[in-house]
Amino acid sequence: MSGGVDSSVAAALLTREGHEVIGLTMLNGCLGGAAASGDGHCDPASSFGDAVQVARILGIRHEFANLESEFKEQVIEPFVEAYLAGLTPNPCIVCNRRIKFGLLLERAIALGAEQFATGHYCRREEQLGGRLALSKAADSGKDQSYFLFDLTQDQLRRIRFPLGGLTKGQVRETAAAMGLPVSEKAESQEICFVPGNDYAALVEELKPGVDLCGEIVTVDGKVLGRHDGIHRFTVGQRRGLGIPADRPLYVLAVESESRRVVVGYKEDLERNHLAVAGINWVSIEPPQGPQRVEVKVRSRAPAVGALVKPLADGRADVVFDSPQKGVAPGQAAVFYRGDLLLGGGWIERY
Numbered sequence: 598m599s600g601g602v603d604s605s606v607a608a609a610l611l612t613r614e615g616h617e618v619i620g621l622t623m624l625n626g627c628l629g630g631a632a633a634s635g636d637g638h639c640d641p642a643s644s645f646g647d648a649v650q651v652a653r654i655l656g657i658r659h660e661f662a663n664l665e666s667e668f669k670e671q672v673i674e675p676f677v678e679a680y681l682a683g684l685t686p687n688p689c690i691v692c693n694r695r696i697k698f699g700l701l702l703e704r705a706i707a708l709g710a711e712q713f714a715t716g717h718y719c720r721r722e723e724q725l726g727g728r729l730a731l732s733k734a735a736d737s738g739k740d741q742s743y744f745l746f747d748l749t750q751d752q753l754r755r756i757r758f759p760l761g762g763l764t765k766g767q768v769r770e771t772a773a774a775m776g777l778p779v780s781e782k783a784e785s786q787e788i789c790f791v792p793g794n795d796y797a798a799l800v801e802e803l804k805p806g807v808d809l810c811g812e813i814v815t816v817d818g819k820v821l822g823r824h825d826g827i828h829r830f831t832v833g834q835r836r837g838l839g840i841p842a843d844r845p846l847y848v849l850a851v852e853s854e855s856r857r858v859v860v861g862y863k864e865d866l867e868r869n870h871l872a873v874a875g876i877n878w879v880s881i882e883p884p885q886g887p888q889r890v891e892v893k894v895r896s897r898a899p900a901v902g903a904l905v906k907p908l909a910d911g912r913a914d915v916v917f918d919s920p921q922k923g924v925a926p927g928q929a930a931v932f933y934r935g936d937l938l939l940g941g942g943w944i945e946r947y
Contacts, residue, residue, distance in 0.1 A: 599716070604648075619659070624661055647778065690744050693745055822838075892905070926946040
């Protein structure tokens with residue numbers, strides 16, 4: 598329970614169904630004092646107080662789980678290292694697999710819990726043969742399945758998503774009807790440990806003195822200017838280049854070793870295919886041959902048709918039906934078939 602409306606209603610619905618519920622709030626020591634809410638503003642005093650108050654209203658036990666050191670080691674530090682390597686990381690996916698549905702789930706089990714529920718907008722469904730599947734939420738605008746592709750079958754057997762069939766509006770209505778004080782609580786889209794969404798400031802705070810400056814160049818190596826840190830750029834970015842040109846320039850690549858930022862025109866961003874590593878087939882058995890899928894290369898990007906060709910070592914080639922722009926190494930490529938989330942992996946540098 599983060600103190601936001603989603604996790605509060607998840608707890609309320611399970612309580613109303615007659616389950617014995619324990620509210621569990623994670624302390625992650627976020628920089629800037631942010632709570633890992635996911636569904637509320639990053640204000641620890643307010644969020645924690647709201648979680649305790651909601652638990653009291655529902656008449657359920659409430660516990661805190663201090664995972665500060667684990668969160669820093671497994672989420673924050675890899676996030677910073679990824680920017681130093683010229684990648685665009687997605688820490689929420691890592692947090693879900695290792696922290697929320699990893700260590701926090703273990704804490705819940707240690708408290709005697711049989712199941713672990715969250716306020717994520719996603720559906721867990723049982724398939725023929727007993728394998729569990731992840732599917733998109735009923736509310737397409739709030740669907741969070743993209744961030745859960747890396748979960749395992751063992752984790753899914755312990756997980757419940759009470760909000761999967763509801764819209765955000767219905768969740769707020771439920772909270773109000775049950776007298777929960779968080780029914781109209783605003784939510785934040787920022788990463789919980791990045792105050793003000795300022796990634797560059799976080800990198801500089803944790804890696805003081807590291808020289809990340811370098812040249813801005815064209816694809817053929819022509820130097821157009823200099824930049825003040827590769828951690829300030831991601832593939833597809835247009836703003837912040839500071840380079841005069843007859844046409845808008847976009848970041849095509851970030852080269853960590855040379856500290857060069859490669860730029861070009863919008864059409865230069867188009868990619869016909871990409872390579873994916875660390876693939877996890879969560880809802881199906883690992884396929885032995887090519888698969889027709891719809892793939893999302895960013896959480897808010899539309900799913901587009903593609904052919905996934907599995908390779909050895911948990912890798913695959915993804916060939917798009919039509920060229921795609923802004924494919925950023927370090928982000929996730931997640932595969933769907935309709936609402937069914939098949940699996941996904943991490944986009945490699947091209």
